[in-house]
Amino acid sequence: MIYLILSISCSVIVGVLLKLAKRYQINIMQAVTWNYLFAIGLSAFFFKPDFSPINLSVISPIYSLLGLLLPAIFLIQGFSVQQTGLARTDIAQRLSLFISLCAAYFLFNESFDRLKYVGLIIGFMAIIFTIYRKAGSPSSKHTWWYLLLVFVGFGAIDVLFKLVSQITVIPYTTSLFLIFCIAFVFSLLYILYLAITKKTKIQLINFVCGCVLGFFNFGNILFYLKAHRAMADQPSTVFAAMNIGVIIIGSLIGIILFKERLSKLNYTGLLLALIAIALITISKLHAV
Numbered sequence: 045m046i047y048l049i050l051s052i053s054c055s056v057i058v059g060v061l062l063k064l065a066k067r068y069q070i071n072i073m074q075a076v077t078w079n080y081l082f083a084i085g086l087s088a089f090f091f092k093p094d095f096s097p098i099n100l101s102v103i104s105p106i107y108s109l110l111g112l113l114l115p116a117i118f119l120i121q122g123f124s125v126q127q128t129g130l131a132r133t134d135i136a137q138r139l140s141l142f143i144s145l146c147a148a149y150f151l152f153n154e155s156f157d158r159l160k161y162v163g164l165i166i167g168f169m170a171i172i173f174t175i176y177r178k179a180g181s182p183s184s185k186h187t188w189w190y191l192l193l194v195f196v197g198f199g200a201i202d203v204l205f206k207l208v209s210q211i212t213v214i215p216y217t218t219s220l221f222l223i224f225c226i227a228f229v230f231s232l233l234y235i236l237y238l239a240i241t242k243k244t245k246i247q248l249i250n251f252v253c254g255c256v257l258g259f260f261n262f263g264n265i266l267f268y269l270k271a272h273r274a275m276a277d278q279p280s281t282v283f284a285a286m287n288i289g290v291i292i293i294g295s296l297i298g299i300i301l302f303k304e305r306l307s308k309l310n311y312t313g314l315l316l317a318l319i320a321i322a323l324i325t326i327s328k329l330h331a332v
Contacts, residue, residue, distance in 0.1 A: 078254025111226025143199025
C-alpha cells in the first residue's frame with residue numbers, strides 16, 4: 045500500500061508543480077525537456093535497461109509516436125492546470141481510461157459486462173459535466189479545449205503503451221527508457237528551435253525545475269509499477285486506488301490551496317467520475 049500512496053503523491057505533486065510554474069515564470073516546455081533528461085538517468089539507474097535484443101528491426105514506430113506525444117501532452121497538461129485548474133485537469137486525465145476501455149473492446153477484443161457498460165456511460169456524463177463552464181465565465185472561452193485535449197491525449201498514450209506492452213522482444217522497462225530518450229530528443233530539438241527562431245533564453249532555473257518535475261514524474265511510474273508487483277493478485281485495487289486517489293486529493297488541493305471554483309455541474313462530474321471508476325473496478329474484480 046505504501047507504493048500506491050507514493051505513486052498517488054507523486055502524480056498529484058506533478059500537477060501542483062505545473063500549477064505553480066506560471067506563478068514563478070517557469071518555461072514549461074524547457075522544464076518538460078529537462079524532466080525527460082532526468083527521467084532517463086533515473087530509468088538507467090532503477091530499471092537497468094537491457095539493450096541486447098534491440099536492433100532496427102524490432103523498434104516499432106509506436107516508440108517514436110509516444111516520444112512525440114508524451115512531451116506534447118505534458119505541455120498541454122501544464123496549460124490546462126494553469127487555465128482550468130488542477131481539480132478539473134486531474135479528473136479529465138483520469139477519465140481518459142474511457143478511451144483505453146473503448147480500445148480494449150474494439151482493438152483488443154476484451155469482453156464487457158453490464159457494470160463496465162454502465163461505468164462507461166456514467167464516465168461519459170462525468171466528462172461533459174467536468175468540462176462544462178457557464179458561458180461568460182472568465183474561464184469559459186476556449187479553455188475547455190485544454191481539458192478535452194488532456195482527455196484524448198492521455199487516452200491515446202494509454203492505448204499506445206498497451207501496444208508497447210505487447211512487444212515481448214524488448215523488456216517493458218527498456219521500452220520505457222527508449223521512449224524517454226526519444227521524448228527528450230524531440231523536446232530538445234523544439235526548445236533549440238525556439239531559442240534560434242524566437243530568441244527564447246534557455247535558463248538554469250528551468251533546468252532545475254525540470255529535474256524536480258522529472259523526479260516526481262518518474263516516481264509516479266516507478267511506484268505504480270512496484271505497487272502492481274507488490275499487489276499482483278489485486279490489480280483492480282491498484283487501479284481503483286490510483287485513479288480515485290488522484291481525483292480526490294488533486295481536487296481537494298485545487299479547491300482548498302489554490303481556491304479553484306467548481307460549479308455544481310463540475311462537482312456532479314467529480315462524483316460521477318468516482319462512481320464510474322468504482323463500477324469499472326468492480327467489473328474488473330468480477331472478471332478475475
